[in-house]
Amino acid sequence: APAETSEAAPPPEAELSFADSSDSRSAAALDAPGDALYDAAPGERNEVQADNQPGIGDWSRAGKGGSFEHDDYERPDEHELTLVEHLQAQALLAGFTPAEHAVALSLIDSVDEGGYLRADLDEMAERLNITLERLEQVLHRCQGFEPAGVMARSVPECLKLQLIDRNRFDPAMAALLDNLDLLARRDLTALRKVCGVDQEDLAEMIAEIQGLTPRPGAGFGSEPAQTIIPDVFVRPDPAGGWKVELNSDTLPRLLMDKRYHAEVSASARSDLDKTFVADCAAQASWLVKSLDQRARTILKVASEIVRQQDAFMAFGVEFLRPLTLKMVAEAIEMHESTVSRVTSNKYIATPRGVFELKFFFTAAIQSSDGGATHSAEAVRHRIKAMIDAEDVTGEILSDDRIVEILQESGIDIARRTVAKYREALRIPSSVERRRMRKAA
Structure with a gap:
């Protein structure tokens, strides 16, 4: 699995009074994939196990009409736009090349709830196999996104980006931002000297600084941060090529309790009861087989994508090949719509990072x-x-x-x-x- 990235310490903020310094939380909440492999082996254990879903032994506890009282399954989630989603939407419209878009998404994934970039650029450039200069070029374009000041690496840079957005950044302001410690100590005499301005100008500059926000991302929707759990792992094969595996840690375990089925079948007296029990057993078997087929399809599609994008795995984003849903569908002899469904909200962990499967389809x-x-x-x-x-x-x-x-x-x-x-x-x-x- 890809190495975990440690979170850097918060930027050293000067003790100033800003107009907008609310501490509302905003984080990227990406849904963990829901379709995964499981142990489809009837008879291994004499119990029904399912993650967040009823087993055969639980059907007797269902409410009227056989439904379960889970509001989460009946009510659509109310979702407030998060900062990361807002930035991702802007990245789609920024005119990036596919390679630059991949770099931008990696940068956006490293933005915290306050809007600051928490990433080691040297490490990211090495992982994506691009130059640091090119990575910084993409970052510079991303720093032009809304809200102003987002994706800064420090408080002075955040304030600088906001001033640039307002067309108010000049050498005097640059000197003030470089000496925020003097402002925090209220050493106005030293500030006037380093900025080269008089007392009136300095007062106006300080007022302008205090009208900015040190947390540009604080106004966005707040959701619990969730780690993206990949559905598929890609690792170098010692024998050559790549080894593609499903992530067993995320796979729900679903087994059919044959002993309970036998007990219920034996106690069924009327034809209606026997038909009902047989129907339930058939549906359970169908569910196990369907989920097993679904997982095999995910693995098959992912393996074909890795085969087609072998150069990307080895050399980085510059080597993405043209790839369409149709090409993958024809290669694995499946319908294009099936490939589209399988690749939605599915993530793959590669030596280059974690990506959504749809990322690999380029024009x-x-x-x-x-x-x-x-x-x-x-x-x-x-x-x-x-x-x-x-x-x-x-x-x-x-x-x-x-x-x-x-x-x-x-x-x-x-x-x-x-x-x-x-x-x-x-x-x-x-x-x-x-x-x-x-x-x-």
Whole structure:
């Protein structure tokens, strides 16, 4: 299983009076997977065991109509949006490449209820097999999400992000944030000196600082934090390749009590009673077999995903292959809708971290020469690299010219797709880039 990440100590907050310093809790509450394998072995024990579900021996205690009085099963959960869910929704719209999106999700998973980033960036970069510089680039874009100040690594950085959002960050403010200890001690004379301002300006700056919040995530829904428990583990196989296993610790144990069934059957006198008992036994057997088949399907789908994304497991997010539900469904000879259901809310622990199974499905772009398809991520990176190289080549590439270059390389792509990828990367059009160069 992946190594647990220890939580870092809270940021050293200066003893100031902030406008919003409520201590409401907000955490990412991700549902632990519910469908898992179990011991489907009738006769192993003479009792019915089930996690949070009635066994055959409990049916006599059911209420009228055979229903159980569990409001949780009849009432939909009232769910208030959490900070992590809010950030994940923004990440989907941020124009990230699939690789960058994976990095962003890893960063978001490390955000605490106050909105601070609790992660060792060096360790995360090594785990995801990317450079620290690229990880920080993704973090910088994530720090532009709402609420302002989120994903900061310290109180000064949190306040700085909020000031930048208000367009109020300048060298004097930077000096003030670097010396919050002086402000906490109310050493205003020293503060005026380091900030290079007079008493009136300093008073305005302090008032502005006190109008910020040191806990930008405190206003979001509060739910008990739950650890994501993976349904599947992927480990390197000493013989080569990868070993895919279901997580036995999360698998409910369901057995049919044959002794109790025999007792009830023997005491049944009327045909109606005998039919009822036989019906109950048939339903129990069907449930055991269905859950067993469900678990086998999860393992089968996960194994195919690992086979298709072998390069990702070995080398990191840059090597995600184009993969669709249809491709997996055809490979394992199942319906596409079955694969879609199996991969929903299921998590897999890999050497690169814990991911939802749906994470591994990425778009594909066809090859113009009939060869292998290209992942959308790789094409986006190539477009960005071509535009980044304009400063060296001196040529401003239009979208049409980029299409020509990609088609010469065997990538069949439309102009509108290039424009969409460019806009998602937040790159101006060729006309705007040409104007920017002339202005520079």
